Each structure stands twice: as structure tokens, then as C-alpha cells.
Amino acid sequence: MSAGNRSVLVVLDSRQSAERRSADQTVFAALDHFGVACEVLDGGDYMGYIAAYVAPRALYVLAHDGAAAWLKPEAAQQIADAIKQGAGLVSFDRRVQEWPAPLRDLLPGDIEETRTGTLRFAETSSFITFGHAEGDEIELGEEIAALALPTGDSWQPLVTDTEGRSVVACRAAAEGRVVIFGTGEKLYAEGVYGHVRGIDGLMWRSLVWAAAKPFPMRCVPPYVTARMDDCNGTYNAFEYVKVMNRYGIGPNLGLFTDEMGPTDWAAAKRIYDAGGADFSMHAFRDDFYMARPDYKPYAVLADKPDLSRGGTETLFEGLSLDHETGLDLPAETIHRNFQRMDEAFAKAGIRHSRVLNAHFGEVGWRAVPLFLERGVDMPCNNSALGQLYGNQPVWRPKPYGIRGLNGRHGLTLDRCPQHPGMTFVAISVGHVGKTHMATDILSGRVPFLGESETPKLAEAAQAGTANIKLGLDALAHGLLFTHEERINAISLPDWEGVVTTIIGGLDGWDVEYAGREHVSIICKRLLDSRLVRANLTNEGLHCELCGQTDGPSPLTVWENDGSGCTRRVIELDTIEGYAATTL
Numbered sequence: 001m002s003a004g005n006r007s008v009l010v011v012l013d014s015r016q017s018a019e020r021r022s023a024d025q026t027v028f029a030a031l032d033h034f035g036v037a038c039e040v041l042d043g044g045d046y047m048g049y050i051a052a053y054v055a056p057r058a059l060y061v062l063a064h065d066g067a068a069a070w071l072k073p074e075a076a077q078q079i080a081d082a083i084k085q086g087a088g089l090v091s092f093d094r095r096v097q098e099w100p101a102p103l104r105d106l107l108p109g110d111i112e113e114t115r116t117g118t119l120r121f122a123e124t125s126s127f128i129t130f131g132h133a134e135g136d137e138i139e140l141g142e143e144i145a146a147l148a149l150p151t152g153d154s155w156q157p158l159v160t161d162t163e164g165r166s167v168v169a170c171r172a173a174a175e176g177r178v179v180i181f182g183t184g185e186k187l188y189a190e191g192v193y194g195h196v197r198g199i200d201g202l203m204w205r206s207l208v209w210a211a212a213k214p215f216p217m218r219c220v221p222p223y224v225t226a227r228m229d230d231c232n233g234t235y236n237a238f239e240y241v242k243v244m245n246r247y248g249i250g251p252n253l254g255l256f257t258d259e260m261g262p263t264d265w266a267a268a269k270r271i272y273d274a275g276g277a278d279f280s281m282h283a284f285r286d287d288f289y290m291a292r293p294d295y296k297p298y299a300v301l302a303d304k305p306d307l308s309r310g311g312t313e314t315l316f317e318g319l320s321l322d323h324e325t326g327l328d329l330p331a332e333t334i335h336r337n338f339q340r341m342d343e344a345f346a347k348a349g350i351r352h353s354r355v356l357n358a359h360f361g362e363v364g365w366r367a368v369p370l371f372l373e374r375g376v377d378m379p380c381n382n383s384a385l386g387q388l389y390g391n392q393p394v395w396r397p398k399p400y401g402i403r404g405l406n407g408r409h410g411l412t413l414d415r416c417p418q419h420p421g422m423t424f425v426a427i428s429v430g431h432v433g434k435t436h437m438a439t440d441i442l443s444g445r446v447p448f449l450g451e452s453e454t455p456k457l458a459e460a461a462q463a464g465t466a467n468i469k470l471g472l473d474a475l476a477h478g479l480l481f482t483h484e485e486r487i488n489a490i491s492l493p494d495w496e497g498v499v500t501t502i503i504g505g506l507d508g509w510d511v512e513y514a515g516r517e518h519v520s521i522i523c524k525r526l527l528d529s530r531l532v533r534a535n536l537t538n539e540g541l542h543c544e545l546c547g548q549t550d551g552p553s554p555l556t557v558w559e560n561d562g563s564g565c566t567r568r569v570i571e572l573d574t575i576e577g578y579a580a581t582t583l
Helices: 017-034 072-083 200-209 239-245 262-273 329-350 363-373 457-473 493-506 518-529
Strands: 009-013 040-044 059-062 088-091 114-121 136-148 156-160 166-173 176-181 213-217 223-231 252-256 279-283 412-414 419-425 478-484 530-537 540-548 553-561 566-573 576-582
Touching: 009 518, 017 200, 059 072, 059 200, 072 088, 072 176, 088 200, 114 166, 166 200, 176 200, 200 566, 213 530, 223 279, 223 518, 239 262, 239 493, 262 279, 262 329, 279 329, 329 363, 363 419, 412 518, 419 518, 457 478, 457 493, 518 530, 518 553
Parallel strands: 009 040, 009 059, 059 088, 088 176, 223 252, 223 478, 252 279
Antiparallel strands: 114 136, 114 156, 136 166, 156 166, 166 176, 213 553, 412 419, 530 540, 540 576, 553 566
């Protein structure tokens, strides 16, 4: 029995080993992240063609070059008939001359070939190309071969080469819908362009648009949240948090606990009680900048402790890792430090967040079980546990194993490879920038340590909007991020102007403003479960799920809306091994 008439069937050929390996990272990793009910039809499998398995489906995906060539005429005809009756087809197979005749009949005539190193979004708006202005160009890391798809005959160009030849196009096919990636899946290869760089939406929106509806996905809702590091309250005792709260954003605040004074702790308690933020231990202190002659805070709170004695005795004091050697601190020191941390949070009446937001992401291995004892199980930094921030180890965290040219990871939704009790939920744009500081929207744009003579508020807002949109385009979460010492260098109205402009820049985007801890919890629940079957019956959309969650989790259901699509997010009950629901 198949995974249902609202599932995805991916056609591949494991005998095409090089192409299939590429599709593993470009297509299959994406489908896993998007959370569709998905199965495969593999030309290398000796079991062969089974009609009841092939159809009906919501969507068919040709995963790589040569994926469709092996299909027998009866299988190809069954897929073509299903598409004409309302299913969808998304193809990454450029070897169209090898397709069986029933599938070739779905293509435009007179397909040619081109080579290009630049792609341009076409001069037409579409659900699939949402977020990209007409004429937007992307420069590829290397030139690729592509199919030049003729337009007209109801084919809508989505992406073209610089000569205006369509290389990604869509059309209706009787009752169904077809999207052809003439670029092949190589467009999403890391050396060509890759994932989490601003064109993931082109893929998942193609799948959603083409699929028969209703079409369910266990994907991350379009959350927009925030995180601030190096926090001691600033000169305004966390008043800047209330600016974000007005829009429904609840940041995670990584605290320098020893740098906070009575006014700061009292303000933190009020924000905590109101649900305006979640709080994490960042480090005890790191006040190096106070010794710099160009350190000029906007103001200084009267009861802020002067730990450095006017900048003469600055210190980095972390919780569990030696910042110079990368070694764990002695066990006795770590236990003593955890006691200090516990006492500070308990005195303030604040629960430590489940989010682990360590300074420089540096967490000693001896500290991991101590964090887990306290229910702190979701690191948010774009760095591995157990070592210094620099020279990150080579690992390929889900969903894509993104690692930029600067060695920084991008989107991470995965278990800690050394300890399954820790689940990374992190997004950074450091992998697309020259440095990891691209994630910090105020870096280089405010009068902090001479980074800028005057606040460059418009630039900061533009960076914030772009960073958030990158996360939403990746079907992850959008993150507003900076280091608090930079907020400490500008006025509260300046910060409010930045945040307000960012919110305005998201006008027209489907967003849900949220708390940072909530985002991690939901992402972990999605990671801990899977949509395994989806079937539209007379009673409604029947979905079956497997896994184990510690509370409610979302199911996204897409519907057609004219030429576009709309999403509806439904909250499912806790899953304990297996669950079924009919919507």
C-alpha cells in the first residue's frame, strides 16, 4: 500500500550512482526537511513496477538526470494519466530525450540547451517565485548546462538565463500542474548555488503549487523570532525587548549574569513574568571592550556593577570551557559555576530557558549532563559543542550540512552527534557572508568600538529584513539577531526605528511572530516525528504520523487559491509512537 493519494512519489535510478548521490543532498534532503509524506520508485530495485504503488499520488518528482529513462511505458502512462487527473509533476531530469513518450508529451516542444552562470527571475509574478523581484539575478558558483524551455502554449517562465531563455517554467496539464527545472537539481548543489541561500522557496513552492490539494507537510511554520547575545540589560534595563514584544517577538537573551545590576534583574523578572523573553546563561562576564578608549555607550545605568574597575581589570569568565585552550574546566569548577548560575536565576525568580545560548557557543562536555539535568537541551549557536568557536569540525548537520567558505554553518536542525539528548535548532546567515558577523544586523553599523561614526539605521533594518527572509525562504525560521553591546550604543528610538522598519519590510510575507524558545520546542517536535501517510477520503484528509513528541506540534495543509496557494497550520496533539487524524 502506498503512502496515500496526498503523498509524494520520487522517481530515481540508483544505478545512476553519481546523479543519485547528488540528489541525496539537493532533493532528498530537502524533501525530508519540508516534511512531506514521501516514497520512492527506484529503477535499480528488482521488485519493479506495482501499479497500486505508483498511483494515485499528490505529486511526482523526477529527482535527477536520467531518473525517468528506465520507466516502462505502462508506468509512465500511469504517471502521466495521474498528472492529467490532478496530480503534479516537478522534474529535475534534464535528459528529457530519454523520457518515455507519455511523459515527453507533458513537455513543451522544441526544447533546446543552453549554458549559463547567471539566472534571472522572469518578468511575471507567481506563487513559485514569491520573494523575488522581476529581474532579480543570482550569480552561480559555476556555469551549468540547462534546458532552454520555449514559452507560450500556456508555459509560464519562472527563471531565465541572461538571454531571456526560460530555464525553469510551469504550466497546467489538464487538471494537473507541471514544473520543469531545466537547471536540473544541480542548481542546489553547494558549489553551484545551494540551499539556504535564498532560492529554497523556488523548490518548495514548486512542490506545493504542483501537488494535488489539500497537501499536508510537517514543516516549520513561518516563525519570526529574535536572539540577543552578550546581554546585561544595557543602559535601559531591557526596555529594548519591549519594542520587539509589541510585534509578538519574544527573544532569547543570553545573559552575562555578573554584569547585571539590581535594576537589570528586576526588569528581567518583569519581562519573564509577562512572557516577553526567555533567558539563558551566556557567561558570567566578558567586559574586554570596556578597556577600549573608543568604547562609548549611549548611557550607563546607575546601579550597573563596575566589575572591571573602569576597564582596568577586564575578564572573560565562561561557565564550563577554557576560552584559551578549549579544554573543559575542572569538574569542581564546573559544578561550582552551575551552582552560581542556579543561584542567580533562582534569586531573580527566572527559569533558565531550554535554549542553550553559550558565549561563543562554547560548552564543555562535562557541562552537557548538567544542562540536561536542568532541562536545557536545545543549543542555538551555529557551532559544535565541546570545543572553541574557531576551526569548527567538519560535520553535516541536517537538513543540508551547510558550511560556508568561512567555515560557518547555516541552518542546523539536528541531534548533537556526540550526545542525542542535545538537539540543535539554529539558523545563521554566516555561511553566505564573508564573516560570521553577517548575522548581526548592527555589526559595523553603530558607534560600538569605532565600527561606525553614526548609526546606519536603514542599513541595519535592510540587513535584518534580508536575514529573516532568508530563513523564511528556507522553510525554517526568520531570526532577528544582534549583540546587546551594539544596542547599548544607540538610542531606544533608534532601535525602535530599526525594528519597525524590519517589520514593515515583511509586509506581504506570511509570518508568525514567536518566542525563541517556542520555536526551538516546535522544531524539535517536528524533528522527533514524521508524517508517513496522507490520504484524501470521503471523510476528509487522513494523516498518519509516527514518532514521539513532548507536546502539541503543527501540521501545515496547503490549498489552491486561484493561481496561488494558501497555508493553514493545524495543531496536533502529543504523538506517542503513532497517531492518526482526519481533518
